[in-house]
Amino acid sequence: MNGQGLTVGGPRQRAILSALLLSANQVVSFDSLIENVWNGRPPSTARTQVAICIATLRKIFRSAGWSRETIITAAPGYMLNLAGHTLDSLRFEHLVGKATELTAENRPTEAAAALREALALWHGPALGGVYAPFAETEAARLNEQRMLAVEQHMALRLQLGEHQAILSALQALVGACPLRDRIRYYLMLAQYRSGRRAEALTTFRDGMRHSIEEIGLELGADLQSLHNSILRDEFPQLDVPGISASQSEKQQSAPCQLPESDACFIGRSHDQWLMNEALLDGSPQNPVPIAYITGSPGIGKTSLAVNWAHRVAHRFPDGQLFADLRQGEPLDVLHQFLRQLGAEGPLPTQTAEASELYRTMLEGKRVLVILDHASSYARLRHLLPGNGECCVLITGQANLDELLQKYRALRLRIGPLSDEESRELLAGVLRDTRADESHEATEQLSALCGHMPLMLRAAAAKLLTKQHWRVLDLVRRLERSGDRLAELSMGDDSLRARLDHSLRELDPEAASAYRELSRLDNADFEAAEAAKVLGTDLLDAEDLIETLVDAQLLEVVGRSPWGEMRYRWQELVRLHAVHSLSATPREASLAD
Structure with a gap:
C-alpha cells in the first residue's frame, strides 16, 4: 500500500495466504487449508494453528492501513475479499485475454502492448517462498501461462518487424528453456532476419543436440522445416507476415536494451514507489525527470534500476536505452544510442555534436534511459535527453552534486535488506526449505553477509553447490574463515572485486x-x-x-x-x- 510491501511471517502464514489469494472472493474451507498446509499429515492442533495464522494475517492487513476486513469468516472457512483491490495474477489473465482478442482483430501493435503490460506484472517466480505441494502445482501452472504469454509477445514483435530488438531476450529465453521449440523457432527467425544466418543454423544444431541428449528425440517438424528454409534462403517464406521485404528492412523498431530482469529480486518497494512518483508523474520544474540510485558496492543498485525499468517499460513506447558507463567513453555510448535510435551514415566525431544529434532524435519521444555505474557528472551530461518526455535512471557511488542541483533529481541511497527480505532472497534462490529450517541460522548467515544482496546470492549459490549442507554448516564455515570475502567470492563479479575497483578509483x-x-x-x-x-x-x-x-x-x-x-x-x-x-x-x- 503506497508502495510499501507487506511482510508475512513463517511458512504456514504464507501457505494460508497463498491458498486464499488463489481462490480470491471464494470461500476456502478449513479442511482445504489444513490439507494445503500439512499435506495430509496435520497435527491435532491444526485448526487452532490455522485460526492463529488468520488472526495474524488480519492484523498485518490492518497495520498496513486496510480499513475494510480483508479476510472474512464464511462457513465452512474463510474468504479473502478483494473489494477495492486487485491481484496481479488476475490483471495478468485479463491483459492476456485482451491481447488474444486484439490479435484476432489484426491489431498486433495494441496486442503487443497489452502483453508487455501483462508481463511487466511479474516480479519473480510465481509463489516464491511458499513451499507446499499445492503451491508447486499452482506455480507450475502460472509459470506456464507466463511462458505462453512470452511466446505470444515474441510472435507479435516478430510480426511487427522488431526482430533485432528482441534478439537478446530470445537468446536468454532459449538458454533458460532449451526444450521450448517455439522460443527456439522465434530465435532462429529473428537471427535470420537480422542477417545472422550462420547463428540461426547454429541455434538449430545446438537445439537438436540438446533435444537428443535430454529426451532422445529430434526437434519437431516446424523447426526442421524452418532450418531447411534458412539453408535455401527462402526469404519470402521467412519474411514478416503482411510486410514486404523492403518495408521490413526500412522499418526501425523501438530499441529495447534492458538487461535480463532479476528473477529473485526482493524488497525495495518503497524506493520503487518513490521512483514512480518522481519519474512517471513528472514535474513541470524538471526539464528531464531523473532519479539517481546510490549506495555501497554490492547493495543492489543496478538490480533495482533494471527491475523497475522492466515493470514500467510499457510506459516508454519509444524504447529503453541502457549503457554501462564503465565501458567506453561518452562518445562511444552516444554512438551506440544513435544507432539504436535509427541514425544512419557517418556519425559525429565530436561529443558535443553527437549529443546534439542524440537530443534531436529524442525530441517528442518517450524513451527511458538507464546510465549504470556513473562516476562523474562530466561523463553524464552529454547523455541526458533535452526534453521532459524522456526520463533517466542513473546508478553509481559518486556524489553527482552538480546533477542533483541542476535537475532537482531524486536521490535514493539504498541500504541493506531487512532480516525478512534477506531470508526471502535466500529462500528464493535456494528453492528449498533450508532457509526456513532454522530462523536463527538464517539470520546469522544474513548478518555475516551484511544483508547485502550480492553476498546473499553468493551464499545461496554456495549452498546450491552443496545440497547436503544446512544453512548452519555455511554459517560455521564463515565464522571460522579468516577471509569471509574470499569464501563468498564466486566469479569476477564478487563484492571483493567491486571494492577493489572502488579503492582504485x-x-x-x-x-x-x-x-x-x-x-x-x-x-x-x-x-x-x-x-x-x-x-x-x-x-x-x-x-x-x-x-x-x-x-x-x-x-x-x-x-x-x-x-x-x-x-x-x-x-x-x-x-x-x-x-x-x-x-x-x-x-x-x-x-x-
Whole structure:
C-alpha cells in the first residue's frame, strides 16, 4: 500500500495466504487449508494453528492501513475479499485475454502492448517462498501461462518487424528453456532476419543436440522445416507476415536494451514507489525527470534500476536505452544510442555534436534511459535527453552534486535488506526449505553477509553447490574463515572485486586513509580518533573521511553527545580494508 510491501511471517502464514489469494472472493474451507498446509499429515492442533495464522494475517492487513476486513469468516472457512483491490495474477489473465482478442482483430501493435503490460506484472517466480505441494502445482501452472504469454509477445514483435530488438531476450529465453521449440523457432527467425544466418543454423544444431541428449528425440517438424528454409534462403517464406521485404528492412523498431530482469529480486518497494512518483508523474520544474540510485558496492543498485525499468517499460513506447558507463567513453555510448535510435551514415566525431544529434532524435519521444555505474557528472551530461518526455535512471557511488542541483533529481541511497527480505532472497534462490529450517541460522548467515544482496546470492549459490549442507554448516564455515570475502567470492563479479575497483578509483591519499582507518578498534568512530590513526590534524582527517563517505565506503551515523560527527564502517567493507592493509606494507601505504 503506497508502495510499501507487506511482510508475512513463517511458512504456514504464507501457505494460508497463498491458498486464499488463489481462490480470491471464494470461500476456502478449513479442511482445504489444513490439507494445503500439512499435506495430509496435520497435527491435532491444526485448526487452532490455522485460526492463529488468520488472526495474524488480519492484523498485518490492518497495520498496513486496510480499513475494510480483508479476510472474512464464511462457513465452512474463510474468504479473502478483494473489494477495492486487485491481484496481479488476475490483471495478468485479463491483459492476456485482451491481447488474444486484439490479435484476432489484426491489431498486433495494441496486442503487443497489452502483453508487455501483462508481463511487466511479474516480479519473480510465481509463489516464491511458499513451499507446499499445492503451491508447486499452482506455480507450475502460472509459470506456464507466463511462458505462453512470452511466446505470444515474441510472435507479435516478430510480426511487427522488431526482430533485432528482441534478439537478446530470445537468446536468454532459449538458454533458460532449451526444450521450448517455439522460443527456439522465434530465435532462429529473428537471427535470420537480422542477417545472422550462420547463428540461426547454429541455434538449430545446438537445439537438436540438446533435444537428443535430454529426451532422445529430434526437434519437431516446424523447426526442421524452418532450418531447411534458412539453408535455401527462402526469404519470402521467412519474411514478416503482411510486410514486404523492403518495408521490413526500412522499418526501425523501438530499441529495447534492458538487461535480463532479476528473477529473485526482493524488497525495495518503497524506493520503487518513490521512483514512480518522481519519474512517471513528472514535474513541470524538471526539464528531464531523473532519479539517481546510490549506495555501497554490492547493495543492489543496478538490480533495482533494471527491475523497475522492466515493470514500467510499457510506459516508454519509444524504447529503453541502457549503457554501462564503465565501458567506453561518452562518445562511444552516444554512438551506440544513435544507432539504436535509427541514425544512419557517418556519425559525429565530436561529443558535443553527437549529443546534439542524440537530443534531436529524442525530441517528442518517450524513451527511458538507464546510465549504470556513473562516476562523474562530466561523463553524464552529454547523455541526458533535452526534453521532459524522456526520463533517466542513473546508478553509481559518486556524489553527482552538480546533477542533483541542476535537475532537482531524486536521490535514493539504498541500504541493506531487512532480516525478512534477506531470508526471502535466500529462500528464493535456494528453492528449498533450508532457509526456513532454522530462523536463527538464517539470520546469522544474513548478518555475516551484511544483508547485502550480492553476498546473499553468493551464499545461496554456495549452498546450491552443496545440497547436503544446512544453512548452519555455511554459517560455521564463515565464522571460522579468516577471509569471509574470499569464501563468498564466486566469479569476477564478487563484492571483493567491486571494492577493489572502488579503492582504485580513490586518489592515493584517500586510498591510504581507507586502509589505515581499518586499524581503529571500533566500527563506529569520530574524526578525532581517525586523526590519530592517520597522523594528521582534525580538518585533514575530516576531509579524508568525507571523501570516503562520498564514495559510499563509510556511513555517517549522527553526532556524539558533545556534537562530534560519528562515522561507521559496514562490516564487510571494513574486512576489505583490513585485507587491503595487510596486503600493502604500512610504509608503502603512507607513501601513496
